[in-house]
Amino acid sequence: MSTRITTIYRVKAEPATIEARARGIAVEQSVEMPVEPIDDPFVLENILGQVEEITEIAPGDYEVRIGLASITTGYDAAQFINMILGNTSLQDGITLVDAIFPADIVTAFGGPNHGLEGFRSRVKAKGALSATALKPQGTPPATLARLAYDIALGGIDYIKDDHGLADQSYAPFAARVPMIAEAVSKAGAKTGIATRYLPSLNGNLDKMRAQIALARECGIDGVLIAPMLCGFSQFQTIKAENPDFLFMTHPSMAGGPMAPAFFFGKLMRLMGSDASIFANYGGRFGYSPELCHQIASLCLEEVQGQKPCVPVPAGGMELKRVPELLNFFGTGVILLIGGSLLSAKQKITAETAKFCDAVRNFS
Amino acid sequence: MSTRITTIYRVKAEPATIEARARGIAVEQSVEMPVEPIDDPFVLENILGQVEEITEIAPGDYEVRIGLASITTGYDAAQFINMILGNTSLQDGITLVDAIFPADIVTAFGGPNHGLEGFRSRVKAKGALSATALKPQGTPPATLARLAYDIALGGIDYIKDDHGLADQSYAPFAARVPMIAEAVSKAGAKTGIATRYLPSLNGNLDKMRAQIALARECGIDGVLIAPMLCGFSQFQTIKAENPDFLFMTHPSMAGGPMAPAFFFGKLMRLMGSDASIFANYGGRFGYSPELCHQIASLCLEEVQGQKPCVPVPAGGMELKRVPELLNFFGTGVILLIGGSLLSAKQKITAETAKFCDAVRNFS
Structure with a gap:
């Protein structure tokens, strides 16, 4: 049977x-x-x-x-x-x-290899975590590296590639990732915060393997991956081959006849997502607060020995929403801020610091 | 620019x-x-x-x-x-x-490597083509091979694996495919019709490469692939590495916010589908005749030098619908019959022959 x-x-x-x-x-x-x-x-x-x-x-x-x-x-x-x-x-x-x-x-x-505990311990944190994304695509590697440096100086926990950063001619993975990794590491040495860079994997299995090997050489220990783009078998393989890596999952192409609570809260976790990005309420996507709460609960609840997966509400995050969102989600969360941080331009280090302080000092 | x-x-x-x-x-x-x-x-x-x-x-x-x-x-x-x-x-x-x-x-x-002309020339046909699927999953390899033999004796053009036949313990790909290929080839020697077997590829890129290499050793020159399951990059790679193979694409997981006419008629063709399976009207899926006509037209129309992709309406096909469907779709089509043929049981060779005759003799 x-x-x-x-x-x-x-x-x-x-x-x-x-x-x-x-x-x-x-x-x-x-x-x-x-x-x-x-x-x-x-x-x-x-x-x-x-x-x-x-x-x-x-x-x-x-x-x-x-x-x-x-x-x-x-x-x-x-x-x-x-x-x-x-x-x-x-x-x-x-x-x-x-x-x-x-x-x-x-x-x-098997669920997450590391999950919430892994995302916290890498950056020696105990509460909520801060993250942002490098944008826009079309930016050359040196400029992305400079942007990453300025953000990391503000003390953020995680910097990921925008999911649109793939392997385009204007910023190939192999040119971009070592430069950004070095910039983030240099900033970390100054701030004392072990800011982590999560590059975005793309392409077929050969390419992802080469990308993760290169990332490893650069001292990177986590990546962004979009399972609905690369296929869940490829994610399964990459996860199994790299048990020391953190996997943040991206929701691209997840719309369709699968309920978001199940998809982001259960399926991504079962397949090994350490941190599952989903569309936050009150931003530019139509998810309700109830749905977001349900996704976060499913990511974190005790279930069949699976490690907790970190919920990552994203889309339309702003500094002023930090207290509201941490009250709503609790501290088992990564707050992912994107465009509104980048709008700070020359003041981006200071704006990042404000955002990180708001996340770290919440109680 | x-x-x-x-x-x-x-x-x-x-x-x-x-x-x-x-x-x-x-x-x-x-x-x-x-x-x-x-x-x-x-x-x-x-x-x-x-x-x-x-x-x-x-x-x-x-x-x-x-x-x-x-x-x-x-x-x-x-x-x-x-x-x-x-x-x-x-x-x-x-x-x-x-x-x-x-x-x-x-x-x-690049679109299809072979398309309609490839599907016709392999079986030396000039008009509409016939196809069926081996089912149900759970059946052991020897029984599937016997079923394939009985169907091929009826003179069908293409026999594909059901998309549910993956690499399960009860009928692993490596055990199943050589047995079925041999059975189909033996029947072809009797009928004089070069019936082709299209096994279903599954798993990650390593696995698909091993599967297609094994298929090649067995004299197979076409496969079934589900791009929404394996990811489009993997399909792109497998197609590029096997320019001599026919690729029939399966619609699994294609529901969602992409219009079916675009998905089955344009996207699958652009990506290299030689024959695109979609849900036929009047069967167990809700596609309208207009939508099916649109998909078929998009698969076949002259566009930017892409070879025509064969439309494959499927789901709820029955022998008695052959004239209706060939009048509707024309002869640039593969009619895929599944369950209703399998219901013939011991009479399956004779039922297959009736189906194939109806397809071949249509004018």
């Missing part, structure tokens, strides 16, 4: 059709063919999806729980995504809202 | 906010920071996204055209997706409906 992942979908359907609809999902996400001609008892008992429960939330709106056999994932992360949502992503009126992972799935993917 | 990709979004917005909304997309998908502090003229002229046009489709419903610099993609397929939709996928009320690719983008990604 295989263990089963309980996948939970929200389904819009006429009351008369919901049972057939639920069976349809169970079939689509497992054998993907009519059940009648299947005569192999192994397939019927151990592979075919099972409708576990149908609950009416409101008229025409249902929660459907399906049991999907863990062995169908082959314990590969991309195949796992294929099995829990795959073809059903093409159906109108269905969202994957949650899933319950059996122990073998948790063991296979 | 960089060339620009014109990305076309459908945006729901109040009339008073649409201009700011459009500028917001242009910024989000390029510099991702306030424009005011940017003083580098290279960034302002060559990197910053430009609002090209805003057209009201209906009250509160707009088409927005944004010019995004090609150089920001670094000509990497995943970074290309990051730039054309990335963070904007997290916004409510925005769909990427289309894009116009400049010549450098078309040259970089």
Whole structure:
């Protein structure tokens, strides 16, 4: 008997059709063919999806729980995504809202290698953490390095590449990363704060391996990665090969028929995100405070021995919001400030210091 | 001056906010920071996204055209997706409906290596093509090979793995593929039809490379790949390394804020899909006949020297629908039949022959 992942979908359907609809999902996400001609008892008992429960939330709106056999994932992360949502992503009126992972799935993917404790200990902090991103793309490496130096002088904990910094001609990874790493390290020697630089990995597996090897040579011990761009198998591999690295995950391309709370709070954590960036409320994305609170709680709560993943609310962060946001999220958080810091221009070191002080001195 | 990709979004917005909304997309998908502090003229002229046009489709419903610099993609397929939709996928009320690719983008990604002509010539056909999928997952390799043999005896053109067949313990790729390839080849020697087997690639780049090398040893010259699962960079790499192979693309996880016509008809083709599977009308997915017609037209139309990609409508195909569908799609098509063929059980060779005859003899 295989263990089963309980996948939970929200389904819009006429009351008369919901049972057939639920069976349809169970079939689509497992054998993907009519059940009648299947005569192999192994397939019927151990592979075919099972409708576990149908609950009416409101008229025409249902929660459907399906049991999907863990062995169908082959314990590969991309195949796992294929099995829990795959073809059903093409159906109108269905969202994957949650899933319950059996122990073998948790063991296979393993969750964060470091999580909150890792993000704190690298910079010798105990409370909330500060972070920013190097922008805009199009800026040459020397200018990015100078910007990183000025920000690091303000005492920030983490500086990441903007997710738009990939391997473009105007600032190739191999030219950019050593210069920025050196600049951040030089500033850290002055401030006494071990500011960390998280470069953004991109491209195929060969390229990511070369990038992380180069980062390692530069004394870097954490990176930014966007699993929906590179694929979850590639993230799984890079994480397994670099158990000493911190992985901050980026939400690019995460829109779609997967509920954000599940995606950012559970799936990213299961797959090994040490810190999961998501769209903060009150910024330029439409996430509600309730949703952000739910994501943060899921990232941090005790669950099946997985280390806590740091929630990273981002998008529209400003200095004046620091107390509000730390009251709201608590101190198990990284506050990621972007554009509003960069707007300080020549005063960026001083503005960064104000932001970091506000984060560090919150109580 | 960089060339620009014109990305076309459908945006729901109040009339008073649409201009700011459009500028917001242009910024989000390029510099991702306030424009005011940017003083580098290279960034302002060559990197910053430009609002090209805003057209009201209906009250509160707009088409927005944004010019995004090609150089920001670094000509990497995943970074290309990051730039054309990335963070904007997290916004409510925005769909990427289309894009116009400049010549450098078309040259970089290149479109299909073989396309329709390749799919026809491998099996010495001139009209519509027939295909089916091996199912259900959970079936052991010897049984899948026997099933493939019985189907191939019916004279089908292409037999692909179900996209659920990955590398699970009960039918590992390395055990399954040689057995199925041999069975299909044996049947082909009897029928005189060069039936091709397309195994499903899965896992990370190392694994896919090993899989395609094994497939090659078995005399296989085409595969199934799901770019939204493995990531577009991995597909780009595998395609570049295997210019003699046919790539049939699978739609798993393609639901989300990208219009299906663009995704299946343009993006898959640009990235090198030789045959693009999508959800057919009248089956278990909700695509309309108009949408399916649009996808097929986009796959096949003359565009910037790209070879035609074969449209592959799938999902709910039945023998009796063959004339209807060939009248609708024309003969530049692969008709993919799945469950309804498998329901024939012991009579599967005869049912396959009927299906293939209906496809081949259509005029």
